Amino acid sequence: MSNPVEAAWLSAIETKLPRTFEIDPNLELRLVCGTDQAGQPMFCSISSLKPGIPELSDAVDVTRTQRTIDGNWVLLLTLRTPKFTDVFVQLCAHIVDCVSETSSESQGLSAFIASVEDWRTLLQAGPSQRLSLEATRGLFGELWVGFWKLVPTYSIPHVMEAWRGPFKSDQDFQFPGGPLIEVKTVHSRARRIQISSENQLHRLATEHLYLCVVSADDALAETPGAMTVPELLDETERLLEGAGVPRFELTSRLAELRFDRSDDIYADMHFLATGVRYLEVRDSFPRIEPSMLPDGVSRVSYALDLADLASYECEFPQLELIEIPGKASFNES
Secondary structure (H helix, E strand, O other): OOOHHHHHHHHHHHHOEEEEEOOOOOOOOOOEEEEEEOOOOOEEEEEEEOOOOOOOOOOEEEEEEEOOOOOOEEEEEEOOOOOHHHHHHHHHHHHHHHHHOOOHHHHHHHHHHHHHHHHHHOOOOOOOOOOOHHHHHHHHHHHHHHHHHHOOOOHHHHHHEEEEEEOOOOOOOEEOOOOOOEEEEEEOOOOOOEOOOOOOOOOOOOEEEEEEEEEEEEOOOOOOOEHHHHHHHHHHHHHHHHOOOOOOHHHHHHHHHHOOOOOHHHHOEEEEEEHHHHEEEOOOOOOOOOOHHOOOOHHHEEEEEEHHHHHHEEOHHHHOOOOOOOOOOOOOO
């Protein structure tokens, strides 16, 4: 990215004034940077060809639209988390460098997508070291639902026994004699949720299965109500201790997740839970099940659009969490 354009862009970001800048009119793929009406950093390509949609974290909104004025396609990246501004600008500079080496619009779009994928792969933490931002958000949601929403309808020992997600069960909570509950934790602006396999929303005819979609936004440390996963774990441990649940039950699950609560990186990841939706997975619920797949095909992941699931929403009491005496494997206080 040329220094004059980058300097002007950074100035617009700092002042939060809506402005746009053409990167280089000589590029085969048009690239524009700037700030939107809310002063948020944005970067986009404009092309006659329909681009793919790259994956990024919830810190960046990725949208693809077709302009009515000329029929061209816009692939727009908008930064939603200000603390990542420097990283976002560096990513966009890398995209410009890669696109500048191409000789056609098609090659430019491929370079754009490949650049984003390179950065996503680079910044995604390996499972043997630490959880990614999204995996940490998922753990936050499971703890929040399990020990702050299901309790006291279900006792703490029963919730702990049912929490099977860390052990790679198909659903996060599997209550003996009760429902199956899968938790999906997303940014409040998310329009879809990701289903990891054909078994995740599969249930037997006698079972009740629910999706809990938790909205948990990235937040600053001083945001009222915001918590980190280590802070949520501290609160959860106090609940478990009071209920007589052995500490090993929690530490073993964290070990399965390879979560090191002493890692300082997690102390900087603050989340604010802003709501939860409960969806009943009935027969008509849109999903892929094992019986739909041909032989040899498995581990199929897919996305569900949240806007299309409104008719399956239910109230929390409808979860029908009926405690089964004697089922919990811990000594209750």
